């Protein structure tokens with residue numbers, strides 16, 4: 055018998071997580087297992103629930119924000135429970151990466167039949183990152199997208215807002231130190247991804263795997279409006295790293311500093327610390343349940 059804690063954000067996505075948690079709890083009981091439903095009441099709750107649960111599996115029912123919070127609770131534990139995912143968010147980036155079905159009942163089948171699979175967790179200072187960190191115009195663009203717009207337009211709202219921000223021709227001076235070298239760049243944006251997908255666009259970094267132990271780092275050149283237009287085909291065809299002037303490298307540790315005080319960063323869509331940012335990958339803590347046949 056396995057015990058499951060269903061940690062759900064009632065306000066994720068289109069507000070369906072409560073009904074889904076009820077349905078999944080019934081199916082877990084019917085399969086002869088134990089279940090405990092644990093709704094969140096506010097941001098941060100999912101981290102506490104994941105940190106304290108005694109269940110064998112902590113199931114995040116919600117979007118990437120909920121998974122991020124659950125992962126933040128798990129990564130702090132010596133022997134964490136397994137991570138389960140029932141996607142109920144708006145974008146569901148990580149679920150797409152792991153090929154977890156987006157419908158609740160199919161995702162539940164994945165959970166019951168899934169095997170533990172290592173999942174890289176990024177640490178940015180003390181914050182957890184499961185998908186993406188951005189600095190510069192992309193972070194500024196993400197700040198301007200409201201939850202309502204995300205629900206209404208999906209991932210494309212990030213694309214259009216990102217392009218609008220790029221057209222302002224802003225840039226910042228960054229220093230990036232990693233084991234493989236030091237880069238000093240004037241950049242319009244920096245993007246670090248743990249996986250092949252950013253904001254639901256699966257082609258972003260085709261070489262990135264969710265368990266490869268690396269951050270995939272893209273440092274854009276100074277972008278003009280004409281250069282911004284050039285970006286589109288590279289972005290949509292998965293050749294982002296080949297964009298002229300783009301610096302790309304993979305590393306398990308890096309430090310980002312900048313003399314620019316007002317530079318904003320976002321981790322998985324949420325505001326993050328001011329620079330400097332010290333980043334490292336934790337590969338040996340969190341195990342996500344995925345059917346082997348579904349893995350990328």
Ligand SMILES: Nc1ncnc2c1ncn2[C@@H]1O[C@H](COP(=O)(O)OP(=O)(O)OP(=O)(O)O)[C@@H](O)[C@H]1O
Pocket residue numbers: 063064065066067068094095096097098099115116117118119120121123142143144145146147204
């Ligand atoms: N009870 C709550 N009330 C309000 N906000 C909450 C509550 N529980 C969690 N949150 C916050 O809601 C944010 C968004 O949730 P989540 O990411 O699960 O959904 P989403 O934004 O619709 O999905 P996605 O990230 O996949 O687009 C989370 O970062 C979390 O901090």
